[in-house]
Amino acid sequence: MKTPISKRQLLGIVSLFALFIISDGRTLNTNHQKIRAVNLGGWLVTEGWMKPSLFDSIPNKDFLDGxxxxxxxxxxxxxxxxxxxxxxxxxxxxxxxxxxxxxxxxxxxxxxxxxxxxxxxxxxxxxxxxxxxxxxxxxxxxxxxxxxxxxxxxxxxxxxxxxxxxxxxxxxxxxxxxxxxxxxxxxxxxxxxxxxxxxRLQGEYQVTHGYGPLKAPQIMKNHWSTFIVENDFKFIATSGLNAVRIPVGWWTASDPTPPKPYVGGSLQYLDMAFLWAKKYNLKVILDLHAAPGSQNGFEHSSSRDGFIEWGQTEETIQETVRVIEFFTSRYANNPSLYAVELINEPNANGVSLSILTKYYEAGYKVVRKHAPDAFVILSNRLGGDSKELFPVASGMTNVVIDVHYYNLFSSIFDDMTVEQNIDFVQTNRSNELQAITTSNGPLTFVGEWVAEWQVRGATKEEYQRFSKAQLDVFGRASFGWAYWSLKNVNNHWSMDWMIKNGYINL
The missing domain is CATH 2.80.10.50 (Trefoil (Acidic Fibroblast Growth Factor, subunit A))
Incomplete structure (x- = not known):
């Protein structure tokens, strides 16, 4: 025999259900659309390996910072x-x-x-x-x-x-x-x-300090104005993609007079990126790729010398929170702002989980202050446990865990054949992603991947199979994926080149 449910009881059940959703870090954004994105890497945060010519004219360039x-x-x-x-x-x-x-x-x-x-x-x-x-x-x-x-x-x-x-x-x-x-x-x-x-390090610190205060402003302006342009956004929008992930550096929040040796002007191009995204109906994931003092010691975090200084003092954390608040408040009213990634790839060898948790909680609050419906992305630590962010995510809504999957950067891939690489994606990566994609947990995002490997002399058809395997597996991530990156002198790292030459089919 069924017992009738009163309105008060029904409201109580609904409230408990809502509380359950919130407490388990699940999404409340009913308009969520899976992300198929490309990273605009090497643009507003310099990475010399992606565009070596940017460093060609630096005097004594063997002896740059770091x-x-x-x-x-x-x-x-x-x-x-x-x-x-x-x-x-x-x-x-x-x-x-x-x-x-x-x-x-x-x-x-x-x-x-x-x-x-x-x-x-x-x-x-x-x-x-x-x-x-x-x-x-x-x-x-x-x-x-x-x-x-x-x-x-x-x-x-x-x-x-x-x-x-x-x-x-x-x-x-x-x-x-x-x-x-x-x-x-x-x-x-x-x-x-x-x-x-x-x-050698070839990041934003090295290029701006290497050219010096007289030459660097013009060098960087020329780079920003030519590396990514409006037509790139048009191409992205017509290629089966629906979003861009834009890596930014902490110094851009101090534009037009950032701390030396950084030079002003990058904020103007970030503003244009949001205008272009709006024009072509693309979502933007704003990714803090470089935090004050460097969170991982790599050039893509604008490390001066390879040491990790971020999180070593309270000031670096507070400064980073201020940076997140600046960006979020600036773009909160732009319909393209879809997500804010609080920091990219903090390194477990230099950033403790307790420090990172403290920062994520503070960063989440300032995003919510200005953009209540935006997704907040938490990047896993390099070398950390894949589920270690679940406790901090459990108290958040519209939260995403970012994982990066490359068949590179580890000796296990050195001697893998084509078939072994593809099997690794279809088996190992699939299992890893499935393990962190839970019905009552945060959304999952493969924020970086690439159709490149250690295989030498692979055919176009083999690259196509490898990229398809990754698209199939990473397409199961509950938030989506983002290819690294749109432009790169290394062809297989360039989604622009891969799409135009038929290596990737979206």
Whole structure:
């Protein structure tokens, strides 16, 4: 026998159901349409590998901020190293080079540099003015060094110290700045070192600082005005896509006078992107790709030297919240604003889950303050558990978890065949995505993927099969997917090229 339900009981049930939806991070946006997007990477946040020509005219471009240098003494045959990783003397007793043997540049100009060691101290001289140490945490009180290359051998260098003398490795444990550096560059000269550049960074910091305040504004304006244009939005809208994910940097929120070395003007192009998106009926996912101090140490987060500084101080978190509020309030009334991604790819090796949770909660609140119906996207940490954001998402509405799937960047893909790559997508990626796509949890978004792999000499038909497999699997993500990216000098990374040449069929 059925018991009649009163209006009051019915309202109570509805209220409980609504509370259940809210508490489990589910979407309340009834107009949700699955996203089929492309990233506008390399545009408003520079990535040199996507457009190397942007760096061509920088003087002494081997020595940009973040270049990781290793110096091997020609007389001793061993590498300079910061003893204990920093905080004490510099030695020349390492047979191979890794973290302690790597010195990261902070460029002052094309010839002068500060150098930072593993534990983040800066290279300098001790109280004697001769012995080389790494004890200062303040670059302004550390030494300024110059790296002089042999004219006919760029890998053979001398290092000029702040006292006007050159460094020399006298013994494995004694490195001093007291050589005149006037020898003939022979192997028996203790002031001669063999240079290895272990890493180069080519991000927004490097390009703007490398060109300097006089040249950088025009260089960047020319890049912004030509790399992505209105016709690209028209092409996107007619190619079976319905959205763009736009990576932005924190400095754009300070336009037109961002902190040095960044230059003003990028906000104008972001404004135009929203106008074009509205014109061609495209949704916009605004993605904070680069946060103050860098959240992952990569050039695409505009890291100065590869270290992660974001989240190390309260100020970096508060500044990032202010950036999110600026962008959200600016575009809240534009019908194309569909989602705000609070930060891209924070690295679990430098960003704790507790710090990230604190930021996500604060960022979510400021988005809701200005854009109540916009989706809020939380990016998984690189190296973190795929479900670790579920607890913070459970208290949010219209929330999305962003995962990035590449058949790259891991040795497991090095020797995979075509069929193994496709099977990995259809099996492993499918299972991973299914595990985080739950009926009572946040929506899922494959915010970055690409039809590129480690397979050499693959045919067009094999690329087509690989891209189709990813489209099929990632199409099951409850929020959608976004290809990385629209433009790239590497053809398979360019969705523009892939579509026009028939490699991807939407």
């Amino acid at each position: 270049a990781a240098l290793q110096f091997k003494s020609k007389t001793i045959g061993k590498y300079l190293a910061a003893e204990l990783g920093g905080g004490t003397i510099i030695v020349a007793n390492r047979s191979s080079a890794s973290g302690w043997e790597t010195f990261r540049l902070w460029r002052i100009n094309e010839t002068s540099f500060h150098m930072r060691v593993f534990n983040k101290q800066f290279l300098g001289l001790d109280s004697t003015g001769i012995n080389l140490v790494a004890v200062s945490n303040n670059y302004q009180t550390s030494g300024v060094f110059q790296i002089i290359r042999k004219s006919d051998d760029s890998n053979r260098v001398r290092i000029l110290a702040p006292n006007g003398f050159y460094l020399q490795a006298k013994t494995e444990d004694v490195v001093t700045a007291d050589s005149k550096g006037d020898g003939q560059w022979r192997d028996d000269d203790p002031s001669v070192f063999e240079l290895t550049i272990a890493q």
